[in-house]
Amino acid sequence: MEETIFKKQNRTGPILFSDYKRGESIKKAIEIGRENVLSELRDSKLKGRGGAGFPTATKWMLTAASTGKEKFLVCNADEGEPGTFKDRVLLCEYPELVFDGMVIGGYTIGAKKGIVYLRGEYEYMLEYLENYLEQMRKDNLLGENILGHADFNYDIEIRLGAGAYVCGEETALIESLEGNRGESRNRPPFPVNTGYNGRPTSVNNVETLASVPQIIVHGGAWFNKMGTDKSSGSKLFSISGDCKNPGVYELPWGTTINEVLKLVGAENTKAVQIGGASGVCLPASQFNRKLAFEDASTGGSIMIFNNTRNMLKILKNFMEFFVEESCGQCTPCRIGNVKLLEGVEKIEKNDFTFEYINNLKELGKTMQVASKCGLGQSSPNSFISILDNFKDEIFNHQESGVLK
Ligand code: SF4
Known part of the structure; x- marks a missing residue:
């Protein structure tokens, strides 16, 4: 089973499903320093890929500026939105992007610890991911004095969720991490100031973190050239339902729903649910809309229903x-x-x-x-x-x- 699930499939895409060598972005991030990492992120205009679309540079800047004895970076891998399965692909096939992104995040905000909150149903990945982290420690990409940088000590721990959808919400996730019932908190205070164990915490989606290494290697301007004015870069779409070729696709923001339907071989489509169960359902008259934060916004789920569906x-x-x-x-x-x-x-x-x-x-x-x-x-x-x-x-x- 392991060979099939964790082997890279023949995927292509402009950013995430393209070439990347493990550790190269960490090396570069340390070379250019924290301020320049933030500067590249600002230039990239990367927004959170979980759905809310908060600018990643701002979140990291706020966490870095927040005072606290300890800081944490949390990777939200509680992929529970119905119809969403893109983070599963990133974790299984591209862990180098996710974990390198976490290391750069920890370096930038000044954290010593990163935590992956892994969806309970993804327990089957645990051993594989733990082994991957162990190899990173051996390669000095985690642990003490990372890549010889005297002040940079950082490690990553994986915690399993227990199957509650609400724990995808960042404050409920933090409650769960602390061992409490998964219930959202009042905001403010925000996690960037008062997060895990009351410490400054940046919670980022798997795909957001996976985008960071390519931004550091190729530059924020390169990333921002793709997509639309308000939605830079590419997006992973989990496409399911009535079509010939369902799966995970990496496409530039701004791709229209019609283009997606053609790509996956959907016919006689009556409705497309954008953004999972919590999203909106669009009729054929709106299939010319663009997938983008400023138009048909989605965390990645696209469910296709043909004209036989009720x-x-x-x-x-x-x-x-x-x-x-x-x-x-x-x-x-x-x-x-x-x-x-x-x-x-x-x-x-x-x-x-x-x-x-x-x-x-x-x-x-x-x-x-x-x-x-x-x-x-x-x-x-x-x-x-x-x-x-x-x-x-x-x-x-x-x-x-x-x-x-
Ligand atoms: S806090 Fe309120 S809105 Fe959020 S899941 Fe609970 S009941 Fe629903």
Whole structure:
């Protein structure tokens, strides 16, 4: 099994799926120094790849500037968004990019320890990744005086999650790392000031960290030449559903949905869910939109549904997921998701009024602003977008009524 899972597949891409030699970016980062690493990152305009899109240079600068006896860099490998499996590919086939990115991050913010928070379902990778880290220690890419740099001591530890979707949210992840129940924290204070064990902590997505070594080797300007004005570089897309060639693809930001559908051999596509269960569902009339932070934004999941699929069943599946995964801390999310699911079930039974459905859409909008963390803020996205974009299919048995 190991040979198949951990062997590099025949992938090509402009940044991540291209040539890279382990350790070369660490060597260069130490040569140019922390300030220049930050400068290259600023020039690259790299934004967090987990979905939120926060500028990586700013996050590292804030963590570096924060005072604290210890600092930590955490790699968020809790890849739990339904339809997302790109980090799995990076960890299995490109660990040199992820771990070198973590070393550079630790060097830049002044951390002595990096922690990978690995999705519980990825336990099968643990031994392979631990062996990889051991080899890095032997090669002096981890441990004391890394590559002969007297002040640079840094190591990486891997911790396993336990399968809670909410732990992909950075403060819930930190709670879990500390041995507590995975529940999000109030912000502020932000993790860059008060994170793991109350210390300054930078939490970065696997793909974000994997982008850093290539930026250091080739320069921030090189990276920023790709993509769009507001979305620099490339993106890994986990493409699944009704198409001939599902899988993980590296494409420049700005690629249109139509171009993706052609690339993967999708036919008779009715809907594309962008950004996983917490994202939005787009109809064919919007397939000319660009995948980019400023247009159709996604953490990487693209689910394709052809014209045989029942949109109400898809929506029900998403809402059941959120009812199950809500941590229950705040009322808008805990109760709101149950109410939205009830609404879907009433539509199924043809037992509703349009006034009731419109009220549920308003409830969804309230959840987007009143929920405590990203889970409840994004869980109504599917409900609202599917009802808006596929109302003819969903309500075709209704002869009267107005959906706002
Ligand atoms: S939004 Fe949901 S997951 Fe987040 S704190 Fe509130 S109940 Fe928990």
